[in-house]
Amino acid sequence: MRADLDELTALPNGHKEQLAQDALESLGIDVKRRQGDELIHGCPISDYHSDQDRNPTAALNATNLMWHCLGCGAGGTILWLIATLRQITMEQARDWLHGEAGLSRAMELPDLLALFDALYAKKEKRPPLPVYSPRMLERWRGIDGYILDDRQIPITTATRMGICTDPDGFVDRVRTGPRAVIPHWWKGQLVGWQSRRLPCADRTAPKYLSTPAFPRDETIFDHDPSRRRAVIVESPMSNLRHRHHQPIEATFGAVVTDLQIDHLARGRDELIWWPDNDDAGWRMAEGRTHNSRIFPGAPERASRFCLNRIVQSPFAADPADLPNEVVDLLIEEAVPWPVWQRPTVLYCHRCLEPEHPGAPCPVPPSL
Numbered sequence: 001m002r003a004d005l006d007e008l009t010a011l012p013n014g015h016k017e018q019l020a021q022d023a024l025e026s027l028g029i030d031v032k033r034r035q036g037d038e039l040i041h042g043c044p045i046s047d048y049h050s051d052q053d054r055n056p057t058a059a060l061n062a063t064n065l066m067w068h069c070l071g072c073g074a075g076g077t078i079l080w081l082i083a084t085l086r087q088i089t090m091e092q093a094r095d096w097l098h099g100e101a102g103l104s105r106a107m108e109l110p111d112l113l114a115l116f117d118a119l120y121a122k123k124e125k126r127p128p129l130p131v132y133s134p135r136m137l138e139r140w141r142g143i144d145g146y147i148l149d150d151r152q153i154p155i156t157t158a159t160r161m162g163i164c165t166d167p168d169g170f171v172d173r174v175r176t177g178p179r180a181v182i183p184h185w186w187k188g189q190l191v192g193w194q195s196r197r198l199p200c201a202d203r204t205a206p207k208y209l210s211t212p213a214f215p216r217d218e219t220i221f222d223h224d225p226s227r228r229r230a231v232i233v234e235s236p237m238s239n240l241r242h243r244h245h246q247p248i249e250a251t252f253g254a255v256v257t258d259l260q261i262d263h264l265a266r267g268r269d270e271l272i273w274w275p276d277n278d279d280a281g282w283r284m285a286e287g288r289t290h291n292s293r294i295f296p297g298a299p300e301r302a303s304r305f306c307l308n309r310i311v312q313s314p315f316a317a318d319p320a321d322l323p324n325e326v327v328d329l330l331i332e333e334a335v336p337w338p339v340w341q342r343p344t345v346l347y348c349h350r351c352l353e354p355e356h357p358g359a360p361c362p363v364p365p366s367l
Contacts, residue, residue: 017062032056037063046072072133080130083212130213132190140164146198147180153240177201186219216252218259228269234276238319254280256298265305272334273299274311276318282342299337309334316346316355
């Protein structure tokens with residue numbers, strides 16, 4: 001999506017203005033007035049405004065195609081605005097913008113073809129992160145028992161991190177049932193949230209969903225740069241389960257970018273990596289080879305900044321599934337990254353027998 005925004009903002013001003021006006025009109029947004037490059041209108045994102053007809057607080061900039069609201073503080077690219085309002089992905093927002101919003105009407109055919117060719121060019125410049133008003137979380141109340149009981153997340157952690165429950169769980173405008181909402185804060189701002197399907201929801205709905213343009217590849221969940229030592233896991237759920245007794249931060253998956261490495265390692269004394277025991281986690285830890293090129297693992301890349309160790313876990317489970325005492329012991333016994341090896345046998349963390357995928361464990365989950 002970065003390439004999309006770069007190319008869109010490189011269009012002639014007349015094309016950009018027509019595109020901005022067509023997009024707002026197609027979204028059902030009435031422009032109240034123009035102020036310089038800003039198309040002023042009522043905020044369609046938050047319900048916490050008053051009298052938006054007479055005192056509109058939102059604007060779409062017709063030059064850089066960035067949207068913001070002075071009232072609630074939300075903001076992002078035009079693609080983010082479309083994805084958020086229509087409850088679709090950024091990819092779908094791009095397609096919608098090219099079609100229904102009238103991009104073809106705003107541009108001559110040669111310009112349009114050139115834009116489509118350039119949309120997939122590699123760009124290094126990153127657009128600003130999306131920003132949401134914290135008040136948008138107020139529509140979701142309470143913490144589902146699944147988070148506190150089944151996932152054993154302490155109530156103090158759930159409250160501190162703002163975990164709440166979306167009772168409707170809309171996916172592509174279809175109500176799928178309750179989802180746990182996990183806000184993501186970065187440098188003091190709410191930049192999005194992930195939601196996890198709860199057991200009572202529609203099982204065909206995606207297990208995890210994220211807000212449009214969720215900055216998973218350029219931020220860290222629960223990042224605290226003042227920590228001299230941190231334990232790095234893949235999932236926010238692992239962080240929530242154990243943050244009360246370990247300095248845990250999460251990368252939103254097994255793919256760790258150089259920008260994330262910089263956030264995690266620079267200025268620290270030590271990182272302890274805990275990869276999930278699967279192929280993706282192992283590749284993150286040990287690196288990979290592709291087309292005769294060697295791509296170092298995340299711990300090796302971070303080793304130029306600080307000491308790096310890796311947890312040698314024997315369990316077919318991620319940290320969120322393990323009790324506090326086991327997590328503390330495994331972290332204490334983490335090994336230097338050059339000597340870490342992926343396990344040859346994985347064990348069930350309940351019965352301590354070799355893993356039995358697809359078969360129920362005879363030991364109850366509470367033990």
